[in-house]
Amino acid sequence: MDAGLVDLANRFGVATAYTDWTGRTVDVPESTLVSVLAALGVDVGSPELRAAAVADQERAYWARPLPPAVVGRAGTDTTFWVHVTHGADAHVWVRLEDGTVRTGTRQLDNFTPPFDLDGRLVGEATFALPGDLPLGYHRLHLRSGDTETSTALIVTPRWLGVPARLGNRRAWGLATQLYSVRSARSWGVGDLTDLTDLAVWSGAQHGAGYVLVNPLHAAEPTTPMEPSPYLPTSRRFVNPIYLRVEAIPEYADLTKRSKVRELRDEVRKRARKHDSIDRDASWSAKRKALKLIHRVERTAGRELAYQAFRTREGKALDDFAAWCALAERHGADWHQWPEALRHPDSPAVARFADKYAEAVDFHRWLQWQLDDQLAGAQSAAVRAGMALGIMADLAVGVHPNGADAWALQDILALGVTAGAPPDEYNQLGQDWSQPPWRPDQLAEAEYQPFRALIQAVLRHAGGVRIDHIIGLFRLWWIPQGALPTEGTYVRYDHEAMIGIVALEAHRAGAVVVGEDLGTVEPWVRDYLAERGLLGTSILWFETDHQGAGGPLPAERWREYCLSSVTTHDLPPTAGYLAGDHVQLRESLGLLTRPVEEELASDNAAKAAWIAELQRVGLLPGGPGIEEPTPEQTILALYRYLGRTPSRLLSVALTDAVGDRRAQNQPGTIDEYPNWRVPLTDSRGKPVLLEKIFDDPNAAALCEAMHSIVTPRTT
Numbered sequence: 001m002d003a004g005l006v007d008l009a010n011r012f013g014v015a016t017a018y019t020d021w022t023g024r025t026v027d028v029p030e031s032t033l034v035s036v037l038a039a040l041g042v043d044v045g046s047p048e049l050r051a052a053a054v055a056d057q058e059r060a061y062w063a064r065p066l067p068p069a070v071v072g073r074a075g076t077d078t079t080f081w082v083h084v085t086h087g088a089d090a091h092v093w094v095r096l097e098d099g100t101v102r103t104g105t106r107q108l109d110n111f112t113p114p115f116d117l118d119g120r121l122v123g124e125a126t127f128a129l130p131g132d133l134p135l136g137y138h139r140l141h142l143r144s145g146d147t148e149t150s151t152a153l154i155v156t157p158r159w160l161g162v163p164a165r166l167g168n169r170r171a172w173g174l175a176t177q178l179y180s181v182r183s184a185r186s187w188g189v190g191d192l193t194d195l196t197d198l199a200v201w202s203g204a205q206h207g208a209g210y211v212l213v214n215p216l217h218a219a220e221p222t223t224p225m226e227p228s229p230y231l232p233t234s235r236r237f238v239n240p241i242y243l244r245v246e247a248i249p250e251y252a253d254l255t256k257r258s259k260v261r262e263l264r265d266e267v268r269k270r271a272r273k274h275d276s277i278d279r280d281a282s283w284s285a286k287r288k289a290l291k292l293i294h295r296v297e298r299t300a301g302r303e304l305a306y307q308a309f310r311t312r313e314g315k316a317l318d319d320f321a322a323w324c325a326l327a328e329r330h331g332a333d334w335h336q337w338p339e340a341l342r343h344p345d346s347p348a349v350a351r352f353a354d355k356y357a358e359a360v361d362f363h364r365w366l367q368w369q370l371d372d373q374l375a376g377a378q379s380a381a382v383r384a385g386m387a388l389g390i391m392a393d394l395a396v397g398v399h400p401n402g403a404d405a406w407a408l409q410d411i412l413a414l415g416v417t418a419g420a421p422p423d424e425y426n427q428l429g430q431d432w433s434q435p436p437w438r439p440d441q442l443a444e445a446e447y448q449p450f451r452a453l454i455q456a457v458l459r460h461a462g463g464v465r466i467d468h469i470i471g472l473f474r475l476w477w478i479p480q481g482a483l484p485t486e487g488t489y490v491r492y493d494h495e496a497m498i499g500i501v502a503l504e505a506h507r508a509g510a511v512v513v514g515e516d517l518g519t520v521e522p523w524v525r526d527y528l529a530e531r532g533l534l535g536t537s538i539l540w541f542e543t544d545h546q547g548a549g550g551p552l553p554a555e556r557w558r559e560y561c562l563s564s565v566t567t568h569d570l571p572p573t574a575g576y577l578a579g580d581h582v583q584l585r586e587s588l589g590l591l592t593r594p595v596e597e598e599l600a601s602d603n604a605a606k607a608a609w610i611a612e613l614q615r616v617g618l619l620p621g622g623p624g625i626e627e628p629t630p631e632q633t634i635l636a637l638y639r640y641l642g643r644t645p646s647r648l649l650s651v652a653l654t655d656a657v658g659d660r661r662a663q664n665q666p667g668t669i670d671e672y673p674n675w676r677v678p679l680t681d682s683r684g685k686p687v688l689l690e691k692i693f694d695d696p697n698a699a700a701l702c703e704a705m706h707s708i709v710t711p712r713t714t
Contacts, residue, residue: 001016001027001030002030002047002050004044004047004050004051004054005030005033005034005037005044005050007050007054008037008042008044008050008053008054008057009033009036009037011054011057012037012040012042012440012490013439013474013490013491013492014033014036014037014040014477014488014489014490014491015028015474015488015489015490015491016028016033016488018421018488018489020421020422020519021421021422021423021424021518021519028488029486031479031486032479032482032486032487032488033488035415035416035479035480035482036416036477036479036487036488036490037053038415039413039414039415039416039438039477039479040413040438040440040490041438041440058115059117062083062115062117062122062124063083063117063122064083065082065083065084065142065144065147065149066080066082066083066140066142066149066150066151067080067081067151067443068151068152068443068444068446069151069152069153069154069443069446069447069496070129070140070151070152070153070154071153071154071156071493071495071496071499071500072129072133072153072154072155072156073155073156073157073158073499074131074133074134074135074155074156074157074158075131075132075158076131076158077106077128077129077130077131078128078129078131078133078153078155079108079126079127079128079129080126080127080129080140081110081124081125081126081127082124082125082126082127082142082144083122083123083124084122084123084125084142084144084145085120085121085122085123085144085145086114086121086122086123087121087123088123088144088145089144089145090107090125090127090142090143090144091142091143091144092105092127092140092141092142093105093141094129094133094138094139094140094141094153095138095139095141095150096133096134096136096138097136097137097138102130102133104130105127105128105129105130106127106128107125107126107127107128108126108127108128109126110124110125110126112124129153133153133155134155135155135156135157135503135506135507136154136155136503137152137153137154137451138152138153138154138155139151139152139153140152140153151446152446152447154447154496154499154500154503155503156499156500156502156503157499157502157503157506157531157532158531159530159531159532160502160505160506160511160512160531160532160533161532161560162511162534162647163387163388163462163509163510163511164509165387165509166209166387166388166511166647169387169709169711170646170647170648170649170708170709171208171209171210171387171388171647171648171649171709172207172208172209172648172649172650172651172705172706172708172709173202173208173209173210173211173212173386173388173391173648173649173650173651174198174202174208174210174211174212174650174651174652174653174656174702175211175212175213175564175568175650175651175652175653176198176211176212176213176214176652176653176654176679177190177213177214177229177568177663177675178190178191178194178195178213178214178216178242179214179229179241179242179277179279179675180277180663180677180678180679181194181195181198181653181679181689182194182271182678182679182686182688182689183197183688183689183690184688184689184690185244185246186244186689187245187264187267187268187282187285187286188267188268188270188271188277188278188281188282189241189242189277189279189282190242190689191241191242191243191244192242192243192244192247192370192373192374192376192377193244193247193373194244194689195211195213195242195377195390196376196377196380196381197689198211198653198689198692199211199377199380199381199384199386199389199390200380200381200384201692201693202702203381203384203385203386204384204385205693205699205702206699206702206703206705206706207385207706207709207710208386208702208705208706209386209387209388209648209709210381210386210387210388210389210390210391210462210463210648211381211386211389211390211391212391212393212463212465212650213390213391213392213393214229214230214393214568215229215230215232215235215392215393215394215395215467216229216238216239216242216374216392216393217229217232217233217234217235217237217238217239217395217398218232218233218234218237218238218239218240218320218403219232219233219239219241219279220233220324220327220332220399220402220403221240221287221324221327221328221332221363222327222328222331222332223280223283223284224280225241225279225280225283226399227277227279227674227675227676228664228674228675229393229395229675230395230396230432230467231395231398231399231432231433231434232395232398232399232402232404233323233332233398233399233401233402233403233404234320234398234402234403234404234407235394235395235397235398235404235453235457236316236320236404236452236453236456236457237317237320237367237370237403237456238367238370238371238374240283240286240287240290240366240367240369240370241279241282241283241286242370242373243286243290243366243369243370243373244373245260245264245286245289245290245293246260247373247376248290248293248369248372249302250293250296250298250302251293251296253296253297254292254293254296256292259289259292260289260292260293263285263286263288263289264285264289266285267281267282267285267286275678275686276673276676276677276678277675277676277677277678278676279676290362290366290369291362294361294362294365305368306365306368309367309368309371310364310368313367316407316452317364317367318353318360318364319344319403319406319407320363320367320403320407321360321361321362321363321364321367322344322349322352322353322360323344323402323403323406323407324360324363324403325352325353325356325359325360325362325363326341326349326352327403328359329356332401332402333401334401334402334405334406335401342406343406343409344406344407371459371460374390374459374460375460377389377390377460378390378460378461378462381462382462386462387462388462388463388510388511389461389462389463390460390461390462390463391461391462391463391464391465391511391513392457392458392461392463392464392465393464393465393467394453394454394457394464394465394466394467395467396418396432396434396467396468396471397418397432397434397435397436398434398435399433399434400417400433400434400435405435408449410441411437411438411441411442411445411449412435412436412437412438413435413436413437413438413477414435415479415480416435416436416477416478416479416480417431417432417433417434417435417436417477417478417480418432418434418435418436418471418475418476418477418478419431419432419476419478419484419487420432420468420476420484420518420519421476421484421485421487421519422484422485423518423519426590426666426667427590427591427592428484428485428590428592428667429483429484429485429487430484430666430667431478431483431484436471436475436477436490437450437492439490439491439492439493442492443493443496447496447497447500450497450500451500451504454500454501454504454505455504458504458505458508458510459508461508461510462509462510462511463505463510463511463512463513464505464510464511464512464513465513465514465515465536465562466501466512466513466514466515467515468515468518469514469515469516469528469533470514470516470518470520470521470524471492472492472494472497472498472501473491473492473494473521473524473527474489474490474491474492474521475489475490475492476488476489477489477490494527498527498528498531498533499531501533502531502532502533511534511648512533512534513533513534513535513536513562513648514528514533514534514535514536515536516528516535516536517536517538517541517567525558528560529558529560532560533560534560534561534562534647534648535558535560535561535562536561536562536563536564537557537558537561537562537563537564537644537646538563538564538565538566538567538570539563539564539565539566539609539637539640539641540565540566540570540576540605540609542557544556550608550611550612551608551609551612553612554616554640554641554643554644555643555644555645557644557645557646558645558646559645559646559647560647561644561646561647561648562646562647562648562649562650563641563644563646563648563649563650564641564649564650564651564652565634565637565638565641565651565652565655566652566654566655567652568652568662568663568664569662569664569665569666570662571584571660571661571662572652572654572655572658572659572660572661572662573630573633573634573637573652573655574630574634574655574658574659574660574682575659575660575661575662576606577606577630577633577634578630578660579599579602579603580660580661580662581602581662582595582598582599582602583595584662584665584672585598585665585667586598588665588667588668588671588672590665590667590668609637610633612640613633613636613637613640616640616643618636618639618640619632619633619636630658630682631658631697634655634701635700635701635704638651638655638701638704638705639704639708641708642704642705642708642709649705649708649709651701651702651705653679653692654679655701656692656695656697656698656701656702657679657680657681657682657687657692657695657697657698658681658682658697659679659680659681659682659687660680660682660684661677661680661684662677663675663677
């Protein structure tokens with residue numbers, strides 16, 4: 001491979017080779033490197049261009065007086081470089097976010113030779129900041145001669161851990177896909193009132209510490225609505241399909257409440273006739289009702305609250321609302337809009353927002369209502385006795401045609417998509433069709449968009465699960481039009497990104513759970529543990545690699561971890577025990593080996609787990625013993641979680657009601673009804689939320705988990 005191309009790839013954090021899930025070293029094709037570097041703004045189409053790119057990169061480095069952002073840990077000295085005219089003085093100080101000025105930096109040895117920048121020799125010096133700086137977002141200042149500049153200084157927690165209100169206790173919680181959890185009063189899709197009721201029931205009645213929900217991120221405001229909560233139009237804002245219309249205060253003053261009831265009854269009637277979630281029907285009805293309520297005059301106090309919300313959210317809210325209104329008139333793909341409207345800062349967008357002010361305000365107002373109802377759900381969960389309350393879920397990225405891709409287009413990489421290389425369970429790899437952050441531009445923006453995202457997702461939550469958290473370390477980039485197998489890894493500044501997550505969680509009093517499944521560099525899990533972020537363990541994936549390859553004994557599982565039996569990318573446990581996941585992948589052509597081999601391997605793994613349950617006495621074993629029922633096996637599997645040291649234990653709501661169908665089958669879009677599967681019982685009959693509250697099997701599983709995490713008293 002060309003040495004110049006390899007050099008540039010290394011400079012920009014692009015992997016030229018990687019180790020796959022089988023342990024084999026794979027060399028990345030030159031064509032992939034060229035495409036990925038192009039997405040980073042580096043033209044490497046010829047040796048001359050490559051040499052010029054190296055020179056430009058070096059010049060840009062030396063022309064910058066300070067790094068784009070400096071990130072450190074509390075209690076540890078933070079070092080950074082400065083560039084000044086060779087021989088000139090460098091005066092450095094810090095202005096804390098409360099306005100206080102701090103000095104006391106130390107200069108360290110730095111013997112880097114000066115650089116000739118257009119005839120001016122530029123020298124490099126290294127300074128160390130004291131380790132007693134407070135947590136927060138500060139400014140680092142540099143003055144040399146008549147020139148003064150500054151950059152972001154972010155001081156992050158050395159260790160996060162679990163919130164103080166949880167203490168040394170363990171907690172269990174339910175994990176659910178909210179849209180599938182429908183009640184008798186919801187509009188065909190589970191909503192925030194349903195979430196509140198589920199939290200109160202599980203917390204007050206069964207001692208649950210949290211409810212983990214799917215990402216509630218915003219989808220497009222038009223139909224068809226993207227069903228995947230992991231492919232949102234925006235991660236910062238919320239999908240108004242989750243609003244309970246009747247819970248909005250202004251509904252009480254609406255003169256056309258009968259019209260709202262007609263819309264609600266029609267969508268409920270439609271939902272009873274279909275065996276899948278119909279978001280389009282639900283949203284179409286809700287949107288009409290919400291339009292009516294939006295026009296109701298607010299009280300003076302409510303108006304003040306709305307204005308305060310608008311002030312807090314600022315330009316990001318205005319941009320999102322403008323995109324929604326534009327999408328309603330020009331379609332949900334901003335790439336197809338008139339060219340003048342394709343950037344949020346264009347004068348044409350401002351003129352549009354003025355002309356269609358009511359349409360734009362409607363979408364701002366929706367986010368205010370969501371903020372209200374999310375706050376109410378979290379408050380009710382905590383008042384019901386939950387230590388954490390609602391645990392949010394943060395998706396990896398956003399839809400390439402959506403609001404965030406439009407608003408943040410200068411910070412996202414174009415011409416590539418994020419995904420995952422092949423692994424044991426997705427042997428063809430995955431293309432998530434999402435534009436990834438550009439690590440260089442994210443740093444240039446002082447991580448402000450990322451900071452705002454984490455703040456938003458934690459505003460009304462006691463925890464957050466970060467999907468594919470290894471994407472904050474390195475992310476699989478796939479050139480546009482290429483197969484998922486033809487991508488490569490791009491590095492991110494994990495110290496900065498994990499540090500910001502920890503800082504925001506510390507300020508919110510929240511726990512962070514990283515979904516660290518799949519192909520993960522071993523040191524990454526050690527790093528997450530070192531920073532006090534929890535990992536994720538799924539029982540079926542916990543293998544004893546140091547022994548014979550069977551189940552990992554419970555006592556050797558991780559402590560700082562959220563552990564569960566299953567995940568939304570697998571069937572519920574009843575379906576998994578029946579081998580549904582293998583048969584489904586075979587029917588969809590997703591296997592890379594004969595189905596007989598796959599079934600044999602899967603049956604052997606399940607038999608090993610049954611044997612482990614028998615070994616520890618959670619299931620009876622031996623000759624003449626009757627085979628346990630699925631319900632008995634499921635209960636034993638969850639009790640096994642209780643024997644691990646894991647701080648958080650998670651029960652899939654689908655397992656509590658005996659459901660069998662997976663919510664999602666990776667590697668498919670419409671071949672399987674992904675993210676459209678309602679909650680059903682073991683016979684495939686839809687289960688309403690009210691029925692769960694009286695379900696003896698659900699109560700038994702919840703009580704088993706409650707007894708596990710409740711300290712015994714003598």
